[in-house]
Amino acid sequence: MDLKKTIRTLKRELDAMTAIQTFIAYAFLLVFLIAPLVLMVGQAFVYQGGTSFRWFVDLLSSPEYVSFTSRGGRLFEVRRGVMYLWGHDYGILLNSLLVAFFVTVFCSIIGVVAAMLMGRYRFPGKGIFRVLLLIPLLATPFVNAYIIGKLFNPRGGLINYLLVDLLHILPWRLDIDGLVGVILAQTLSYYPIIFLNVLASLNNIDPSVEEMAENLGARGLRLFRTITLPLFLPGLAAGAIIVFIFSLEDLGAPIGFTGARANPLSRKLVSYQVYSSFAEALTGSFSPKIAALAVIILFIAVAGFLIIRRYVNLRTYAMLSKGGRWSPRLRTPSVKTRVAIILSLLFLVTLASMPQIGTVILATSNWAISGTLPTKATGQYLGTLISDSDVTRAIVNSLLYSGAAVVITVLVGASIAYVVARRDIPGRSVLDILATIPVAVPGIALAVGYFLLFSSKMFRGSILDPLLDPALLMVFAYSIRRLPFTTRAVSAGLAQVDKSLEESSMNLGADRPTTFFKVVLPLIIGHILGGAILSFVYSMSEVSTSVTLGALREDRVPITFFISQIVYGVAAVGSVSIGAALCVLLMAVQITAMAISNYILKQKVAFLGV
Amino acid sequence: MVKVELKGVTKRFGDVLAAGDVSLQIEDGEFFTFLGPSGCGKTTTMRMIAGLEYPDEGRVFFDGEDVTNLPSFRRNTGMVFQNYALWPHMKVFENVAYGLRIRKVDGAGLKKRVDDALELVHLGGMGDRFPSQLSGGQQQRVALARVMVINPSVLLLDEPLSNLDAKLRVEMREEIKELQRELGITTIYVTHDQEEAMAVSDRVAIQNHGVIRQVGTPSEIYSFPRDVFIATFIGRGAILEGIASLSDGGPRVDLGGFTVDGVDTASAVGDGDRAACVMRPESFSVTEPGEPSNRLDGVVEWSSFIGPYREVKFNVGGTTLLVDVPPETETPVGGSLTVYIPVRRTIVLPWDEVK
Numbered sequence: 023m024d025l026k027k028t029i030r031t032l033k034r035e036l037d038a039m040t041a042i043q044t045f046i047a048y049a050f051l052l053v054f055l056i057a058p059l060v061l062m063v064g065q066a067f068v069y070q071g072g073t074s075f076r077w078f079v080d081l082l083s084s085p086e087y088v089s090f091t092s093r094g095g096r097l098f099e100v101r102r103g104v105m106y107l108w109g110h111d112y113g114i115l116l117n118s119l120l121v122a123f124f125v126t127v128f129c130s131i132i133g134v135v136a137a138m139l140m141g142r143y144r145f146p147g148k149g150i151f152r153v154l155l156l157i158p159l160l161a162t163p164f165v166n167a168y169i170i171g172k173l174f175n176p177r178g179g180l181i182n183y184l185l186v187d188l189l190h191i192l193p194w195r196l197d198i199d200g201l202v203g204v205i206l207a208q209t210l211s212y213y214p215i216i217f218l219n220v221l222a223s224l225n226n227i228d229p230s231v232e233e234m235a236e237n238l239g240a241r242g243l244r245l246f247r248t249i250t251l252p253l254f255l256p257g258l259a260a261g262a263i264i265v266f267i268f269s270l271e272d273l274g275a276p277i278g279f280t281g282a283r284a285n286p287l288s289r290k291l292v293s294y295q296v297y298s299s300f301a302e303a304l305t306g307s308f309s310p311k312i313a314a315l316a317v318i319i320l321f322i323a324v325a326g327f328l329i330i331r332r333y334v335n336l337r338t339y340a341m342l343s344k345g346g347r348w349s350p351r352l353r354t355p356s357v358k359t360r361v362a363i364i365l366s367l368l369f370l371v372t373l374a375s376m377p378q379i380g381t382v383i384l385a386t387s388n389w390a391i392s393g394t395l396p397t398k399a400t401g402q403y404l405g406t407l408i409s410d411s412d413v414t415r416a417i418v419n420s421l422l423y424s425g426a427a428v429v430i431t432v433l434v435g436a437s438i439a440y441v442v443a444r445r446d447i448p449g450r451s452v453l454d455i456l457a458t459i460p461v462a463v464p465g466i467a468l469a470v471g472y473f474l475l476f477s478s479k480m481f482r483g484s485i486l487d488p489l490l491d492p493a494l495l496m497v498f499a500y501s502i503r504r505l506p507f508t509t510r511a512v513s514a515g516l517a518q519v520d521k522s523l524e525e526s527s528m529n530l531g532a533d534r535p536t537t538f539f540k541v542v543l544p545l546i547i548g549h550i551l552g553g554a555i556l557s558f559v560y561s562m563s564e565v566s567t568s569v570t571l572g573a574l575r576e577d578r579v580p581i582t583f584f585i586s587q588i589v590y591g592v593a594a595v596g597s598v599s600i601g602a603a604l605c606v607l608l609m610a611v612q613i614t615a616m617a618i619s620n621y622i623l624k625q626k627v628a629f630l631g632v
Numbered sequence: 633m634v635k636v637e638l639k640g641v642t643k644r645f646g647d648v649l650a651a652g653d654v655s656l657q658i659e660d661g662e663f664f665t666f667l668g669p670s671g672c673g674k675t676t677t678m679r680m681i682a683g684l685e686y687p688d689e690g691r692v693f694f695d696g697e698d699v700t701n702l703p704s705f706r707r708n709t710g711m712v713f714q715n716y717a718l719w720p721h722m723k724v725f726e727n728v729a730y731g732l733r734i735r736k737v738d739g740a741g742l743k744k745r746v747d748d749a750l751e752l753v754h755l756g757g758m759g760d761r762f763p764s765q766l767s768g769g770q771q772q773r774v775a776l777a778r779v780m781v782i783n784p785s786v787l788l789l790d791e792p793l794s795n796l797d798a799k800l801r802v803e804m805r806e807e808i809k810e811l812q813r814e815l816g817i818t819t820i821y822v823t824h825d826q827e828e829a830m831a832v833s834d835r836v837a838i839q840n841h842g843v844i845r846q847v848g849t850p851s852e853i854y855s856f857p858r859d860v861f862i863a864t865f866i867g868r869g870a871i872l873e874g875i876a877s878l879s880d881g882g883p884r885v886d887l888g889g890f891t892v893d894g895v896d897t898a899s900a901v902g903d904g905d906r907a908a909c910v911m912r913p914e915s916f917s918v919t920e921p922g923e924p925s926n927r928l929d930g931v932v933e934w935s936s937f938i939g940p941y942r943e944v945k946f947n948v949g950g951t952t953l954l955v956d957v958p959p960e961t962e963t964p965v966g967g968s969l970t971v972y973i974p975v976r977r978t979i980v981l982p983w984d985e986v987k
Contacts, residue, residue: 024650027688034686034701522717526706526775528733529711530782542729566949 028448031093033326035447039535043437044447051456054498058274059463060321063475066314077314081115087315089113095200095287104176105194109240110203111290115318118292121205122269128209128256129265132370133216136255139367141355144352145360151367156218157375158211158610161563162605163582164334164589166279166377168382168598173376174198174206175283178394199279200287202224204437207275210374213270216261223257224250229351256337257535259395263330264461266321271464273297273565273586281589281598292319293566296466301475313470316394318465326632327462328455347495353565378609384602396435405598416584417607423493423580427500435499436550443516444524457509460502469500472571491577492571499567504557513545548623555615555623563608581608633818634695634785635660636681641690643676650676651687653961656837656847658820663812665821667829668839669865672723675790675824677839681820683707693952694785711788715795716761716771724750724774725759731782750774752811769800777807780815787812787819793828805832811941826866830854837864837953855977856897860984863910866875869954873983878906881924883980885909889949892926894978896976913943913956915977924975929952948969 036044055496057117069076081087089112111117140148173181176195187445198206210584218534227250235249271293279288288299292315300313355363363532383389385403387396406413438457441451476486499602519542519592527537563581572583579587581604636658643651650673658664666674679685680692683704691700697709710731718727733737737745750756753773763771772792779787788809793801799952809832812819823829829836830850837847838861846858857863864871874887883901884893885907894909901907920927932949939957944963955971963969 031686032703034703167880190762288873404843518714520717522713522715524710525682525704526717526778527719527730529682529707529781531682531705531708531734532730533703536734543718545719 032447033539037534039473039538040441040559041448043441043454044445047434047438047441047453047457048412050216050430051453051502054472054502055456055460055468058468058475061472061475061478062313062320062467064069065308065310066317067294068310078310078318081318085113087115087521089116097202098617100517102195103194104197104565105199106200107196107200108285108287109205111201111287114290114292114295115315116469117201117290118319119322120268121201121208121291124205125208125212125269126262128205128268129213129216130262132209132213133261134220134254134258136217136367137220137224137365141221142351143360143363145363146356147364151371154371154375155367156214157371157378160378160609161213161433161559162377162381162602162609163563164276164278164281164585165381165384165564165598165602165605166276167203168213168589169278169281169380170210170319171184171199171203171279172280173380178344180394183271183394199283201290203279203283203285204272204275204288204291207377208269210264210377213374215268216258219257219261220254223254225278227253232351246631249411256334260334263326267462270319270323270608271566273466273569274583277569277586280589284591291462292316293466295572300469300473300573304572308470308473308477316464316467316470316573319464323464323467323480324459324462327459331458353460358552379390381602381609384599385606388599390597390599392604400539404602404606406600407603409557410600413584413604416579416581416604419493419578420581422502423497424496424558426497427504427561428554428558430497430501431508431549431622435553435557436506436512438493439512439516440510440542443513444521444587458506460504462505463503465499465503468502469570470566472499472567488571488574490575491578494576495571496567496578496580499571500561500564501557503567504560504566507556508550508553511549511556512546515549516542529622552619552623555619559612559615562611565578584606633816634659636676636786636818636820637693637695637696638681639691641677641687641692642675643680643685643687643842645676645865648864649673649682652842654690654839654842654844656844660814661818663809663819663821664821664954665829665833665836666839666867667823667826667836670824672839674824674839678711678790678820679787681786682709682711686710694901697930698840704772705804706875709788710782710783710784710785712772712779712792714791714792715987716763718774718778719773720763722762724761724763724766725760726757726779727774727785731778735782740792744794745781746777752780753777753807765926768796769804771944772796772804776811785818787817789819789821791823792821793823799826803850808832821860825964838865840865846851857910857979857981858898860908860910860981863908863979863981867912867984868914869910869912870952872909872911872953874907874909876901876903876905876980878903885980886984887949887951889951892928892978893924893975894980895976897986898979900982901980908981908983910981911953911973912977913954914941916955916957916973918957918961918969918971918973921974925972926975926978927970927972929968929970932963932965932967932969934965944969957965 028618066077067073067075085093092110092112095110096108097110099106112120140152140155145560167411173179174196176182178198183193186195232245232249235245240248253550273293275289276294279285296316297310299309302309316461346408381397386401387401388400389396407417435457436452441447442454442457473488475481476488478493481487483490483528485491486494523541523545524537527541532540563582568580568582569586572579583602588597635645638656640655641651641654654677656761666673666677676685680687683699683702683706688702691698693699694707698775702892719730722730725826726905727747728749729742732742732745746759747756750759753776755770755773755777758770763774766774774790790806790829790877793804796804805828823828823833833850836853837845838845838853840861846853852961857866860871873889874884874885878882882893883896884891928948930946932944933947934945934953936943937959940959942959942961942963943956944957946953946955946969957963
């Protein structure tokens with residue numbers, strides 16, 4: 023009976039269009055998300071032809087990966103007038119987890135404080151800070167960490183020059199490098215994720231809820247602890263898990279610091295290990311041990327993501343206010359407090375936008391070779407963007423890959439969003455999760471999976487074989503990794519299209535495809551374009567699969583791979599400025615895209631979250 | 633125009649019964665209303681007729697033809713949604729033309745039919761506006777024109793007036809009724825407003841918790857409610873609880889301080905049963921009517937001048953009744969008063985805790 027009913031429902035719901043949409047979505051996710059990862063997990067359990075935990079036991083018992091005593095490094099150590107802040111090496115795996123943990127904690131603190139200041143107080147210059155606080159979101163892969171490494175260099179770093187030689191504030195020079203350097207670089211780039219999530223939650227709190235608590239006598243910290251904090255905690259959790267995952271899989275900071283300072287400690291991270299093994303992959307073999315390493319961080323990231331997602335879904339409070347006013351509770355603090363707020367935000371913004379400012383300076387001057395301060399402006403590096411054939415090729419490659427990826431991701435993402443939001447077919451919640459999960463899949467894990475699957479016998483010699491040509495794989499990797507952006511943007515659009523608008527169309531005789539194209543599509547086209555733009559921007563600056571799969575063929579490299587090579591020091595001294603010039607290009611693309619979204623499409627670009 | 637028939641239609645949403653074994657027949661050209669409190673399943677029942685929901689069990693027929701599994705776009709029904717569901721990206725003309733374009737009507741024929749439809753709802757010349765530029769009442773008319781233009785075999789109206797202000801609501805319902813009479817179109821109407829239902833319908837079905845409790849003309853339902861739920865839902869007045877005793881003339885109910893003779897409209901009250909007694913305030917008179925009636929003597933507790941009548945809270949032997957008396961009647965609080973109610977207007981029903 024129930025089965026009969028299910029079949030009847032299915033027959034009705036699965037008209038031709040829904041069937042095609044569902045099929046495309048599942049097929050795409052199966053081939054380019056599930057199969058590679060499943061194969062990778064499988065490989066990690068293979069030892070001498072049998073199934074075994076050998077590689078995991080190997081990893082977890084080897085001090086190189088997990089060590090409970092320091093294997094070297096310096097922290098708060100002062101020697102010959104230099105304070106060393108490097109961190110200690112506890113093995114590659116523990117290092118990655120520790121770094122991700124501290125980055126998450128620091129980002130949470132900065133993000134919550136900034137969000138509270140912006141969301142609850144009134145002070146001059148607030149509008150400007152709203153923009154400035156988001157500067158770190160402008161992608162300057164590799165170069166940002168390179169610049170931080172350069173600024174905190176005890177020999178001629180600008181910060182040390184200012185604080186020690188010029189102002190005599192500090193008794194010793196700071197040497198921030200190694201794991202601490204990675205933590206600093208990542209914290210400065212990722213705190214806006216938490217800031218935005220918490221601010222959105224704060225703005226979503228019905229003011230009368232807080233007013234009621236105050237009315238009952240709760241004030242200050244008590245109000246914060248009992249009412250405000252619990253209400254924005256889901257937003258904080260959503261942002262925090264994203265930061266944690268981003269930190270785990272980040273390659274920009276380890277490579278950037280290596281380029282700036284060549285301290286091996288900044289490379290003792292899982293992401294870097296996986297990345298460097300791609301050099302051997304050129305020979306066509308890939309160590310199962312690396313697959314096991316990728317599996318571990320894949321597992322941690324996905325499990326963390328799913329747990330937090332569940333928690334956030336459970337605690338997403340519908341804030342319905344009937345009547346009353348809904349203007350956020352903004353307080354005007356005393357002059358002293360206002361000055362303090364402005365100064366602390368100014369400090370944060372200055373520190374956090376150093377990489378972006380530095381990138382522009384690096385790209386337009388001789389700073390890369392001049393020492394503490396640049397001495398001469400030059401347009402030669404920006405010029406290479408059009409004159410140097412290697413550089414232009416990388417730019418063209420990235421544009422092509424990203425463009426193609428956007429087409430795919432929009433088709434698949436819009437289909438998924440529509441099926442999930444509107445059709446009652448079995449397995450649609452699976453589809454929903456699969457479309458979101460790429461946020462949690464570390465790019466390097468995906469890259470390993472792609473390599474293993476598409477260089478296997480099944481695909482050898484085909485157009486998907488990465489050893490032959492990695493271009494298509496990068497396109498698919500980009501579209502999988504940015505799928506959540508598009509899906510989410512389209513879902514947001516669909517949420518605003520009342521179901522009755524479609525029903526009235528069908529009631530008047532239009533079948534489902536006609537209804538989709540004449541009623542739904544025109545109403546959500548803005549959201550689709552918004553999602554497409556966002557996906558394009560983030561594809562252009564994609565790092566993990568670009569620098570791994572991209573390494574497999576010289577004439578197929580995308581922008582980010584090119585930058586990583588320059589920063590890493592493969593190219594000639596001073597050429598890091600070319601990398602900076604490419605970052606300036608990326609930032610320009612991003613700013614243009616956001617301007618289009620905000621002012622033309624009137625879309626509030628949804629950034630990141632669970 | 634068609635005859636609509638539901639046979640044993642049942643629909644559940646999880647544990648909630650939206651339609652429980654609904655069987656009824658709506659005649660060609662009839663104005664039929666589903667009336668019930670919110671959440672009673674009336675909209676779901678209509679959506680199953682529109683093909684926007686499908687029943688778990690049971691069948692739907694249009695003129696004897698089984699349409700149970702036919703998708704909405706093959707049923708040629710015209711549904712006006714509660715929120716109007718006008719497409720915000722299309723001008724009024726395009727909204728109305730939509731159904732015709734789907735039916736491959738174009739050119740001069742299209743323009744004429746759209747203009748006629750807009751004229752019909754008094755919106756001639758408004759075709760160039762966007763829905764957002766119209767008032768609520770005008771949007772309502774566009775929604776109506778949009779379905780009328782395709783000559784639907786059934787017109788479905790889902791709480792069409794609930795978003796309008798009180799005055800406009802009365803105006804629009806008269807217009808809708810007028811239009812329906814002119815075109816003779818089978819019309820199914822959903823509302824929770826009993827006055828609206830009474831005013832426009834040929835017949836009304838009262839639905840509660842998915843189940844149809846009674847189908848009848850407005851006056852049948854008003855005068856002869858079949859159960860306590862209907863008696864409470866329709867009309868004013870207290871429902872009094874008592875014990876019934878049966879005699880040749882009909883049931884007599886002991887209401888504690890006094891007894892009344894009544895009629896058992898549901899034919900379900902037994903001797904010695906707990907019974908509910910329904911007496912409408914407007915059924916009372918201050919002079920003895922020329923028919924068998926109950927005489928009640930009591931004290932005025934409170935009275936209020938409404939205009940066409942005076943509403944009196946009236947205490948008889950410890951029980952309070954609501955009674956309408958002519959406006960000029962003197963009813964000082966604490967004064968005594970005698971009223972009469974015809975036996976045929978004293979409704980006796982099996983007692984039932986109203987859910």
